[in-house]
Structures are given as structure tokens and as C-alpha cells.
Amino acid sequence: EIVMTQSPATLSVSPGDRATLSCRASQSVSSFLAWYQQKPGQAPRLVIFTASTRATGIPDRFSGSGSGTEFTLTISSLQSEDFAVYFCQQYSIWPPTFGPGTKVDV
């Protein structure tokens, strides 16, 4: 099973700041990497798939990059609605696995 790790566990930022979240896979997952946003009491929402493709309705301040084992989610200018937990997920090798999440808060 591929183990996904994320850093930092918590990212304390202010509105308007740039946020950079990291995700690492224990072995190469090529570009089969997705990012999800989860707010308290809500289901996760797909943000990025295939490492860098924004999902429908996701604003362009969100961008993803990376391939192989190292990936980054960047939020260029944080808005109040972006404060949430972000999970990465690999879907290259069965079973699909998620990272433990990065909480973005004030």
C-alpha cells in the first residue's frame, strides 16, 4: 500500500496570504494525485485531479503541481472560504490512499 504524508499538519496563515501545502507518496504515483477540501461538518470536495487539473467550479487561485512522489497545492491569495482541511489522495496503485490532511487556519 502506498503511504501518503502531508506537511505541515497545520498551516497558520492570514487572508490574502499565499499557502503552500505539500504531499509526498511512499513510491511514484505518476500524476494520479488528487486534492480535496473539507470544511467542518461537510463532505470533502474535489479541488485538483491528475496533479494539476482544477475541478469544476474551483477558482484559479488554486493550483497543483508535481509528479512522481512530490506534490504541491498552492492557494495564491487565501480567501476566508479557503480555511479548511486539505487531503491528498493517490489513485495510481490499488488501494487508493489518502494523506492525513493539512489544516489551513488563521
Add this chain to the structure above:
Amino acid sequence: EVQLVESGGGLVQPGGSLRLSCTASELSFSTYWMGWVRQAPGKGLEWVANIKQDGSQRYYVDSVKGRFTISRDNAKNSLYLQMNSLRAEDTAVYYCVADRSGNYPYWGQGTLVTVSS
């Protein structure tokens, strides 16, 4: 707008059974792999199972193999998860997901399963 609506969660004793259901609307249901992802209270996400469009292939996380069964009824746009021999560690919110080549663009609101005596 695509909607996935789960039902069937609740409190069950260890060793008991529950059947979760998920009904899809505004989704071309029969063209998607479908699956279940769970989240224990305060924890991360765990993929549980998925099923091919025609039901001919089903896959499970090791921890539920032999206890859970995923199924679907395309005529009813519905997905199911039969959970037997439930354990405390199965306690979680269970999300129904539409699976697009391994990522999940659509999620239900989740249904809570609590296994406790």
C-alpha cells in the same frame, strides 16, 4: 446538480449488521464506478470499496473483506453497502462517491455509523 444521498446509518452493537443505501440524481449513474469512503470521528479519509458500472468487479479494503458487500441497482440509480460483523473500528461517517478513474468528483453528505454496546 448532481446529488448523492445516503441513508441507513445508525447505532448498532458490535457483531451487528447495517445496510447503507445511496441514491443518485442528475448523474449518469450507470456510467460511473461507484464507491464508499469513510471517515472515523476526527480522523482522515479511508477508501472502503468500489464497484464497476455493471457490477462485475468489486474491490474492498483489506479490513472489511469478508464482512462488507458493495452492490448496485442501475435501474434505481442506487448503491448499497451491506455491513456485517461490525466492529468498533468501523465507526465512521460513510460517504457515497462517484468514482472517475480513481478520483471522486461527487460525494454524498455522509451517513454516520456508530458501533457500540
